[in-house]
Amino acid sequence: MNKIKCALIGSGNIGTDLMYKLKRSPVLEPVWMVGIDPESEGLSRARDMGLKTTADGVDGVLPHLAADGVQIAFDATSAYVHKENSDKMNAHGVFMVDLTPAAIGPLCVPPVNLDELAETMNVNMISCAGQATIPIVYGVSRVQSVDYAEIIASLASKSIGPGTRANLDEFTYTTSSAVCEVGGARRGKALCIINPAEPPMIMRNTIYCMTDDEPDQKRITESLMEMIGKVQQYVPGYKLVNGPVFEGNKVGVFMEVAGLGDYLPTYAGNLDIMTAAACRTAEMYAEKILSGELKLLAEAV
Amino acid sequence: MNKSDLAGRKVLCHDMCLRDGMHAKREQISTEQMASFAAAMEKANVPMIQVSHGAGLGGNSLQHGFAPHANEEYWDAVAPVLDKTIMSVLLIPGLGTMNELRSAHAHGVRSVHVATHSTEADTSPQHIACGRELGMDTSGFLMMAHLNTPQGLAAEAKKMESYGAQTVYVTDSAGYMLPEDVTEYVTVLRDTLEDDTEIGFHGHNNLGMGIANSIAAVRAGASRIDCSVAGLGAGAGNTPLEAFVAVCDRMGIETGCDMFGLMDMAEELVFPMMDHIVRIDRSSLTLGYAGVYSTFLLHANRLGAKYGIEPRDILLELGRKKMIGGQEDMIEDTALTMLKERESQSAA
Numbered sequence: 058m059n060k061i062k063c064a065l066i067g068s069g070n071i072g073t074d075l076m077y078k079l080k081r082s083p084v085l086e087p088v089w090m091v092g093i094d095p096e097s098e099g100l101s102r103a104r105d106m107g108l109k110t111t112a113d114g115v116d117g118v119l120p121h122l123a124a125d126g127v128q129i130a131f132d133a134t135s136a137y138v139h140k141e142n143s144d145k146m147n148a149h150g151v152f153m154v155d156l157t158p159a160a161i162g163p164l165c166v167p168p169v170n171l172d173e174l175a176e177t178m179n180v181n182m183i184s185c186a187g188q189a190t191i192p193i194v195y196g197v198s199r200v201q202s203v204d205y206a207e208i209i210a211s212l213a214s215k216s217i218g219p220g221t222r223a224n225l226d227e228f229t230y231t232t233s234s235a236v237c238e239v240g241g242a243r244r245g246k247a248l249c250i251i252n253p254a255e256p257p258m259i260m261r262n263t264i265y266c267m268t269d270d271e272p273d274q275k276r277i278t279e280s281l282m283e284m285i286g287k288v289q290q291y292v293p294g295y296k297l298v299n300g301p302v303f304e305g306n307k308v309g310v311f312m313e314v315a316g317l318g319d320y321l322p323t324y325a326g327n328l329d330i331m332t333a334a335a336c337r338t339a340e341m342y343a344e345k346i347l348s349g350e351l352k353l354l355a356e357a358v
Numbered sequence: 359m360n361k362s363d364l365a366g367r368k369v370l371c372h373d374m375c376l377r378d379g380m381h382a383k384r385e386q387i388s389t390e391q392m393a394s395f396a397a398a399m400e401k402a403n404v405p406m407i408q409v410s411h412g413a414g415l416g417g418n419s420l421q422h423g424f425a426p427h428a429n430e431e432y433w434d435a436v437a438p439v440l441d442k443t444i445m446s447v448l449l450i451p452g453l454g455t456m457n458e459l460r461s462a463h464a465h466g467v468r469s470v471h472v473a474t475h476s477t478e479a480d481t482s483p484q485h486i487a488c489g490r491e492l493g494m495d496t497s498g499f500l501m502m503a504h505l506n507t508p509q510g511l512a513a514e515a516k517k518m519e520s521y522g523a524q525t526v527y528v529t530d531s532a533g534y535m536l537p538e539d540v541t542e543y544v545t546v547l548r549d550t551l552e553d554d555t556e557i558g559f560h561g562h563n564n565l566g567m568g569i570a571n572s573i574a575a576v577r578a579g580a581s582r583i584d585c586s587v588a589g590l591g592a593g594a595g596n597t598p599l600e601a602f603v604a605v606c607d608r609m610g611i612e613t614g615c616d617m618f619g620l621m622d623m624a625e626e627l628v629f630p631m632m633d634h635i636v637r638i639d640r641s642s643l644t645l646g647y648a649g650v651y652s653t654f655l656l657h658a659n660r661l662g663a664k665y666g667i668e669p670r671d672i673l674l675e676l677g678r679k680k681m682i683g684g685q686e687d688m689i690e691d692t693a694l695t696m697l698k699e700r701e702s703q704s705a706a
Contacts, residue, residue, distance in 0.1 A: 211685055223483070226451070226456055229453075248421055248453050250452060251452065253478065254680035263421075267420075299698075311690075311694070
């Protein structure tokens with residue numbers, strides 16, 4: 058079967074982990090890794106795995122996109138530079154999957170809204186915390202209306218690279234708005250804590266939903282279990298630790314995400330849930346490209 | 359009076375009762391109380407007071423509790439009663455944002471503690487730079503300092519200084535440090551940072567060391583000390599301001615604060631509004647003993663009662679799991695897991 062060729066922009070934790078996921082995809086094939094530091098471990102690993110690399114940023118790959126048949130790119134750099142990266146890739150007819158919290162394209166959480174995404178040249182994966190918590194918010198809001206949802210993500214310090222550290226405000230805004238737009242809550246809030254404990258702690262996420270009416274405990278529990286099963290299809294380490302706890306109109310759910318250990322060890326479930334969601338999203342677009350349903354047109358360049 | 363080797367040293371006292379004190383009141387302080395406290399502190403020449411939700415900017419949440427008012431309403435209530443006294447705020451990146459800091463500035467706040475865990479200073483460069491761009495007195499605030507080594511903390515402090523922090527704090531969030539620890543941490547920071555960067559110390563009294571630790575910090579080169587009138591703050595409270603001022607006065611350290619005015623305020627305004635007497639009890643002592651974030655106290659007490667588990671056991675487990683500030687959700691999670699383990703043990 059033909060595979061759609063992909064470029065990875067950003068050779069940090071997320072980009073490197075994503076490379077391993079793409080290598081296993083039946084419809085995607087990573088061919089380029091773009092970095093800015095020639096010494097970076099990510100670029101070195103990419104070369105070892107047979108990818109072409111450049112340390113000259115996005116401009117270093119643009120001249121090769123057509124010849125190498127690149128049709129999908131993943132941006133795992135920073136919200137501050139994403140728009141420029143995306144514009145350049147789109148101009149070459151390359152579809153962009155955004156793993157920064159820039160959120161210039163529609164927001165995607167695969168088990169919630171992958172099938173409903175509009176035709177677009179840029180889709181945003183929100184944040185690791187968004188991918189880990191929004192299925193739960195949606196699992197409650199599809200049963201009964203949620204006035205307010207709050208999510209708390211605890212991440213191991215070793216799994217958080219410089220890009221994420223420089224984007225905490227963007228993380229907060231993008232995840233909060235996605236809790237509403239995709240999760241279905243009327244109001245949302247996202248909190249992020251970076252914990253340096255040794256050995257590193259596995260990614261934890263707590264989700265609180267305030268329902269308008271008294272929560273229907275049985276239906277909510279069933280709905281949540283079904284959503285958790287859907288996420289487990291692409292992130293096997295997605296696990297309910299405690300809850301749901303019902304207290305008045307508050308529903309509390311305590312989750313853990315263990316990763317596959319592709320790049321960083323299994324504690325970094327935050328990498329996996331983001332990269333696995335991005336991979337799944339790109340696979341859907343790849344299938345549409347392969348079937349001829351989606352045509353990517355380059356501007357005259 | 360016994361003067362000391364520190365006679366003539368100047369220390370800036372920064373009061374926390376309208377921020378850290380919010381924790382001790384489950385975030386329930388009214389705008390009227392805020393204004394009356396602030397007026398009393400202005401009258402007593404307290405140079406800086408922190409005013410906000412206990413968790414600072416963005417704090418209103420299920421995780422940290424909802425205050426009856428937005429931070430903006432508190433600042434608007436306090437600003438009109440202040441003249442010389444400067445109003446400050448706490449900003450923890452990941453919870454609060456730069457937009458909220460800009461709002462604080464627009465409502466009269468002129469100083470900010472930008473706080474990170476003691477090993478994570480590199481989550482703060484944008485926020486520290488934002489404080490400086492707004493012209494605010496900007497401090498880096500390294501929380502749970504005891505979870506880093508003195509050399510490691512100094513490296514994080516150096517980063518904050520490079521981002522633009524004018525003061526860097528050794529923050530003993532768990533009230534775990536002993537005076538000799540404080541001496542070592544502050545000494546290494548003093549040796550590492552530029553001469554014109556100030557060092558601050560923020561203590562909690564969980565082991566009864568609030569004042570002794572603050573004096574040790576001053577002796578090692580700190581020039582800013584966070585205190586709280588009547589100690590109103592998380593855990594067993596902060597260093598009590600009126601007592602710290604009294605000790606400084608005995609030692610010849612200059613704070614500029616009116617000790618008798620602060621004593622009266624503690625007695626007449628603060629103690630009467632406490633929901634529980636902020637003191638060293640078995641739970642708060644456990645925080646200091648085990649090195650657990652002081653704000654966990656009331657959550658652990660409440661959840662311990664809900665699930666029938668001794669709060670001290672929950673706190674010890676949180677310490678063992680190395681939970682840090684901001685992970686209040688993990689208190690209920692830990693209690694639930696302990697409950698499951700106990701049930702399976704008794705079933706076996």
